[in-house]
Amino acid sequence: MKNSHDAPSNPTVNDIARVAQVSLATVDRVLNERPGVRDVTVKKVNRAIAELGYVRDTAAANLARGKIYRFLFILPAANNEFVDLLESQIAHLSKGLKSERTQISCMRVPAFDPMALAEAINALDPLQIDGVTVFGPETPSIRDSISRLRAHGVSVVSLVADIPSSERNTYVGIDNVAAGRTAAQLMGRFLGSVQGNILVVTGSMLARDHLERRLGFDRVIARDFPQLRVLASLEGRDDPDLIERLLPQTLAGAGDVVGIYSSAAGNAGLIRHFESASELAQPVIIAHELTPLSRSALASGLFDAVISQDAGHLVRSAVRIMRAHSDNSPINPAQERIRIDIYLNENLPPDTGGT
Incomplete structure (x- = not known):
């Protein structure tokens, strides 16, 4: 096996296969976390990746595979202007991300109804969705529903109201x-x-x-x-x-x-x-x-x-995080931190029609 100082400047999957002494198909299965590879082989491939300093171009890999990200926002159905703002931001972002192979949808469930929310989550087909963002209460039924999604590899983000006792990946919202x-x-x-x-x-x-x-x-x-x-x-x-x-x-x-x-x-x-x-x-x-x-x-x-809190930032952050978890990529905590904004009559921003 080559020493790290002899590694090529831009290592490829071919270099990984050569150093790990496995086939390209095996490297592909390990990189994409597909089954059928022995643990000892996975370790050999990962050692080669670390030694070569290989950094995967996730975007290029997803483009080659034709991967489409499918994300869902579940919001409370109530006479709530802020939730309406969130939904409008979701619709706006959805249009802009179509060219990036990202599909974003939104559904509403009755507000303050844990059973209705749990039933809505349980009705989702985990094979047809990559990430779910949930704005709802913290109850045992909802925690169980989130656990089911996570067990199938679906990323889950809690929005505005945290659900820390669940297996959700991340919370997006103010403190x-x-x-x-x-x-x-x-x-x-x-x-x-x-x-x-x-x-x-x-x-x-x-x-x-x-x-x-x-x-x-x-x-x-x-x-x-x-x-x-x-x-x-x-x-x-x-x-x-x-x-x-x-x-x-x-x-x-x-x-x-x-x-x-x-x-x-x-x-x-x-x-x-x-x-x-x-x-x-x-x-x-x-x-x-x-x-x-x-x-x-x-x-x-x-x-x-x-x-x-900025509704647009909330939605964009949730999408970035769901996508990062789907790609097994790191997130930038500073970028995803939601600020507490304080408005008085004297510092109101210009009214653009959507606030």
Whole structure:
């Protein structure tokens, strides 16, 4: 076997076969992780690859094989502007990636319905899909469904809300605990020395992202702003009509509410309430996700701040990661890190029509 310093500058599969003393067909099977090769032979081929410094051109190999990447996004079906933004970004990216042999599709399942999501995942044919991105709650049934996909070699990415107890490959989204801490700092600084109660409007206590945001929010308020008291969460199910119905009674029985942290969706109901209500003093309102609706509320002064994450970055990152896992290639963690963006009326980006 040749020493590494005698290796060709641009080693090929022919060099691997020669050094490992195997056939080209065997090298091809090892490179593509196909069965039918003894472990001792796999080790010989991998030693030759390492010694030669061979770097596989995955794109060229996939082109030669005519490989098509098939990726699916599963999103919650709800009256949720941010999910609508995600879906529009998926459709936009899908058009641009057709020339790169990548097919991206999207399906919606009922929001906050773990069994419906598990059934949708279980109905997928793992032989017809390479990667799935899931935006949903963390429950045993969903964990089992993800395990089934992973057992068949399908990559799985959790989106916006992590499912860390599952066998998912990666999470794509902001650090939701940090987002909650950020909201608390903004709330406390906006209110200054004002004393009173804070109402948290959440989607569901089953949603990990909502729970983590509440956890981070509570910790910072308790530590830095003891003059503020955080009330029990109002569970709005991301339903604007439900939130609008629940708010009057909730606020009436909550005492002096000086701030509202809307940690989920359904902001239309919150906006409609305060646009029609006769409260003498409007509370400080901090919401999540920059959408046309929250942008308008910021511009009018109804919302004081919006904590957001870039929908386009989320979708592009999920696709890059699914593709990397499909190719057994590394990912760039810095490129895939999703920033926590903070928007005020003063720093709103230009409205391009899609936000």
